[in-house]
Structure formats: structure tokens, C-alpha cells
Amino acid sequence: xxxxxxxxxxxxxxxxxxxxxxxxxxxxxxxxxxxxxxxxxxxxxxxxxxxxxxxxxxxxxxxxxxxxxxxxxxxxxxxxxxxxxxxxxxxxxxxxxxxxxxxxxxxxxxxxxxxxxxxxxxxxxxxxxxxxxxxxxxxxxxxxxxxxxxxxxxxxxxxxxxxxxxxxxxxxxxxxxxxxxxxxxxxxxxxxxxxxxxxxxxxxxxxxxxxxxxxxxxxxxxxxxxxxxxxxxxxxxxxxxxxxxxx
Numbered sequence: 001x002x003x004x005x006x007x008x009x010x011x012x013x014x015x016x017x018x019x020x021x022x023x024x025x026x027x028x029x030x031x032x033x034x035x036x037x038x039x040x041x042x043x044x045x046x047x048x049x050x051x052x053x054x055x056x057x058x059x060x061x062x063x064x065x066x067x068x069x070x071x072x073x074x075x076x077x078x079x080x081x082x083x084x085x086x087x088x089x090x091x092x093x094x095x096x097x098x099x100x101x102x103x104x105x106x107x108x109x110x111x112x113x114x115x116x117x118x119x120x121x122x123x124x125x126x127x128x129x130x131x132x133x134x135x136x137x138x139x140x141x142x143x144x145x146x147x148x149x150x151x152x153x154x155x156x157x158x159x160x161x162x163x164x165x166x167x168x169x170x171x172x173x174x175x176x177x178x179x180x181x182x183x184x185x186x187x188x189x190x191x192x193x194x195x196x197x198x199x200x201x202x203x204x205x206x207x208x209x210x211x212x213x214x215x216x217x218x219x220x221x222x223x224x225x226x227x228x229x230x231x232x233x234x235x236x237x238x239x240x241x242x243x244x245x246x247x
Contacts, residue, residue, distance in 0.1 A: 003048050007033050010046065025090065052209060055127055055134045056097065059118070059207060062140045063104050067114050067147045072154045074103045077161065080247060084229050092222035098204050098214040105176040106161050107147070114147035114157075117181025119207060134208045155237075162234035166227065175203035179210065189213075202226065 001009075004026040011024040011033045021036040021043070030053070032045045047053070064071045077099050081087035089095050094102075107114040121137035128134070152160070169176075174183045175191060184205070186192045191200040191213055201223040202215035218226065236243045 003031050006048055007031055007046075028090070051129045052132065052134070055129065055208060056206075058125075058138070059134075059136060060097075060100055060104075062118065062136075062138050063115060065140045066116070066143045067107070069114060069147070069152075069154055069157060070103060070107055073107070073157055073161065074100045076154070076158055077103055080233065086226055086229050089217045092217055092219050093226060094202075094204075094218070095214065101178050101204055101207070101214065102165070102176065103161065104178050106164060107157070108178070108181045110150055110152065110157075110160075112147070112149040114150050114152075116143060116146050117178070119179045120181055132208055159234065159237040162230050162237060166230040166234040171202055171223070171227075175205050175213075177205045177207075179205060179207040
């Protein structure tokens, strides 16, 4: 059976078992079945044989073990994105994975840096999946004090994150690259023009599958919404004395 056939059969089984909002997205870049548990309200995506995602997840976990502020910042940003409706790739906004990479990039860029670039260090983890070599330094216990010289609080980092994406990121020219620990140019990636449905209006390089732009789904309409939401969040955090509810 093909992946699509398996996912369609799985969707039928889940639907029969009274799970809600069951959708088989068989034509997505990574085909999935979406569903929601009616008892807990927890939504879930199921994919098949997506081994690259396993390595991506390990990379995120290893970064999170270096400095607890990444985990805290990422949870807040993901909660904000879901609350504001800018966390659905099929609606032209960004995935949770993309937001976590944005957080890692932001913490790599702080002065002093809070996170290192694991792929620029000597590789201690090397895995090849479907011809893609995934290599990085995963002995993160040795990096626990990396960001100790930066004493910024999570609250200040959250404000800085939204400030960066609202007012300082160069959307026209820059690609964020966790793989290199810096910004690289759209010209270097040949992401300066639309090819098919890939628009490259906000560019987030996948750390392993480097030809994949996680922002490729964002169109002219949704990029405006995203930037307005970043500006709204930055302004609330700067001027509202009790910003949590309105954020």
C-alpha cells in the first residue's frame, strides 16, 4: 500500500472510533492524518515513516537541554501562535516546528549568545536518511553553561523575539539558518523568486533538509497577518503593564 492509502484507511478507523475533526491530508509535503480527541480536546497529527522528523526532534530536544530559556520561550511563542490563529501551515501560516527554529535562531543571535550552533561543532551524532546526512554535536551535557554570561529573563527575551520579527528582520533578503548559527542571504539559497507554490516571503531553512524553506507556504495575505501579529505582540509587551491576557 502507498502512504496515501494507509493514511486514508487510518482516517476511516479513527473516524469510526469517534475521534473528531479527522482529516487525511494525503497531498501535503508530509502526508498526515489530523484528528482531535473529544475527551481531552488534544489535537494530533499522524504521519508514516517520517524518519527525518525523528532526527529533527532530537536536535530540538538537545538544544532545549542546553538552556531552559529555550523551552520556556518556545512554549510561550507556540501558545501565542495557536491563540492568535497563526499556527496552521494549511492556512498559509507557520508550523510549531518553524516557530521553535525561530526561537533557537533568536537565542543564537543574542549578545552574549544563549545557544551555540550545534552543527558548526564537531559531529558526535551522524545519521543518513534517504540520502540526507544529519550531523551535529549532541553531547550537550558539556554545553550546559554555554549561555551563563547572558542573564536576560524569559520576559525580556519574549519581548526581544517579537521586536526582532516585527521591526528588525529583513524579510526581503535574509534567511534564518540554525544550521550555520547566523543569517544567510536569499540569493545564496536561490530563494528570491516564486517557484510553483513556494513563495519564500519569510525564509526559515530546515537544519538538515536544507533545500526546504519552512516559510514557503506563507503568501502575500498571510505574511501581512504574521507581521501585524508580531508588531501587535511587541507593542503589547512594551507598553501594557499587564500584558499576559491581551497578548
